[in-house]
Amino acid sequence: MAPSANSSGGSVPLLTTSIVGLKFYILVLILVAIVVTIILITVLCIRRNRTSKKSKMRRVKHSSGTIPLVSKEIVEVIKIEQVDGDESSRMKKQVECEIEESSSVSVESPSPSANIGWGRWYSLKELENATDGFAEGSVIGEGGYGIVYRGILQDGSIVAVKNLLNNKGQAEKEFKVEVEAIGKVRHKNLVGLVGYCAEGAKRMLVYEYVDNGNLEQWLHGDVGPVSPLTWDIRMKIAVGTAKGLAYLHEGLEPKVVHRDVKSSNILLDKKWHAKVSDFGLAKLLGSGKSYVTTRVMGTFGYVSPEYASTGMLNEGSDVYSFGILLMELVTGRSPIDYSRAPAEMNLVDWFKGMVASRRGEELVDPLIEIQPSPRSLKRALLVCLRCIDLDANKRPKMGQIVHMLEADDFPFRSELRTREKDPVPSQVDLFKKVPYPKRHVEPVNKASWR
Template identity: 90%
Template sequence: MATSGASLPLLTNRTSIAGLKFYVLVIIFLAIAVSILLITVLCIRRNRSSKKSQMQVKVKHSSGTIPLVSKEIVEVIKIGNVIDDDPKMQKQVECEIEESSSVSVESPSPSPENIGWGRWYTLKELENATGRFSDGNVIGEGGYGIVYRGILQDGSVVAVKNLLNNKGQAEKEFKVEVEAIGKVRHKNLVGLVGYCAEGAQRMLVYEYVDNGNLEQWLHGDVGPISPLTWDIRMKIAVGTAKGLAYLHEGLEPKVVHRDVKSSNILLDKKWNARVSDFGLAKLLGSGKSYVTTRVMGTFGYVSPEYASTGMLNESSDVYSFGILLMELITGRSPIDYSRPPAEMNLVDWFKGMVASRRGDELLDPLIEIQPSPRSLKRALLVCLRCIDLDANKRPKMGQIVHMLEADDFPFRSDLRTREKDYVPSQADESKKVLYPTRHAEPVYKASWR
């Protein structure tokens, strides 16, 4: 009790600070400490909430940094399925969208929601654009879906691909196409504008290319003279090669199309080629020389080594491009059972005609103006290089672009001049076939056996 009594006078003593009593100073210091602590806690909470809102804005209004596509697609599909099955979740998502819209005022692009590689369209929007998917708007149909011509609310024309939900194939193709070309922009590739994922529906919205596809112009009823002149055909070949070269050599991971064929080459009014339909595409990361996968593609275009082993890489696309170039030159389909047995298989017939030195007879009879011998030989050479049975000896797509555009292939006089200086290579052997010298061996005497 004595100690307690002695401490009370100490607390009531006046100090030198403004003449305040000691206990008043203690209370003031405690109040200041508590205030500082509260301000610190509030600042930490505010920083956390602002970071969270910024992340939401990035996801909903993609400001340039694009997340890993494959993971994002999985989340989109999962969210779509959960929302459709749970009405409470629908309301919750609608509330979150309203809340995020108030935050998105600071976003530089208050456009409709997207996640970095295209617009997220609702099913109702695409129904309105295509006339409720009317038959009159069908512009293409295949094993994996139906393509409709559509006009969006802003007046832009698009192609809407409604994927058939056949044993999960729609979801697979949806993921593959968005992952393969969602972020890609190239003048010779069909661009992906957006997509729709509602319930079981999976749709892809592309740029509309207004002049049909190459198959229609090569094998359709175009009259006695084809509008595809030799120069136009070579323009289409070069455009296609540039698009594939970008997929193979301009992207990481590289994209192997796996279904290069004439019906997948779309054309605009100026005959510019646009490679389309990436539903079977495969990604090939750095360090990988091939990927083993189930053999898929179109009969007549699939490379022999891929068909027999399932080992896929960009050389498989090169082989398919070689077949496509043969189509452009000859106007014939890769497999045509209506022709005589010796001409049913385009590759075998083509090789036989070149071996017999009858390359000029390979030309499509619907071509009115014949190409120069130099231009024809250059195209034949590219075909032969692309379909080489040794996949490692096929050229890269970038090299093919150069071969088709360059006009510097050596002819007989050039070969004779350089014959002593050159060490024979695969390229030289192919050139001997088309530009034979007096020392050349018989044309493809052994290599085609």
């Protein structure tokens, strides 16, 4: 019995030690978890503070106050590919931030004395001095393709310097696209390209400075209970944008398809004149070509359905995007807004449904203090619907859109058109609900949008 007693008695301390040891390790794990949590919270707080500081530095003064900031993120580009093999029936959507592989021709770094006929050459040192060494306080915009700085040149002129991000040769590609697309373009509703810088791997573009932010900031930023964008100002912006795009489509050879028309690419001056900017995704369409096949690029919510599904790009794609932009101006809503009720998330679907229900007056942005006249509102709604027609061939040209938005004698029809109804509700069904302009618009005098 004694050995047995000694054996059982000796096992008690071992068992106690094991339990105590187990509790000790659990305590250590809890302490480690607490420390890690505290570190993560601290890092998040620091990042928020840095973001807040940057945002404060990026506020630009305006005669009527401060240009509003837009906190929401917008998916920059959508790419749709057909997946091979067993998954050939599925479509893969992914965010794509690379510009399509350009042709084999590349832009070489020119010497300071080089003149390529569309702007002057700036040295890297000149642009560093103009932007205070590319200081954060000079940043006026950022995107997937680069950072834009406000700069003051030696002669006192104010410019916007776009430093292209050199991701996988992306800077070289966009540099070439911008030069080809707008190097020699001069139009009051297009942002002018002043010059460039190409030193080593650096690629920078120097634009005229537009001092009142962009349309996205004024539509979707915090502007208070009443928007400074009155109905008349919004229509003025729409007409200016349409004139700029009409010049690209109909006033140049080869014609230019912008491919990324959206509110953040419409810059505004203090008199609310619109200037179309950011031609980094633009495509040139030579004479005799009705379209060009290319990788699908653009901004989610603005890309036309036929371009997204086929990759066939032409002026109609810009017209569709302009229609979405005009809807934004009318409603004050983003093309896609996941914070709204499911039936209102997609602007196009909600817009069509409201027009079909004869509730067009409810589409007007509630921040507009003085409501538009019924005739002016109807004109804008019908232009929107014609621009987003699912049949790209039935969409008006940009020159016709300028005429429709500007003409006081905009043609309306009081009678309803009788057409055979499609199995699926389409834009035709919407037009049956509302008097709308004649399909054939009078020839446009191009001088009106130059």
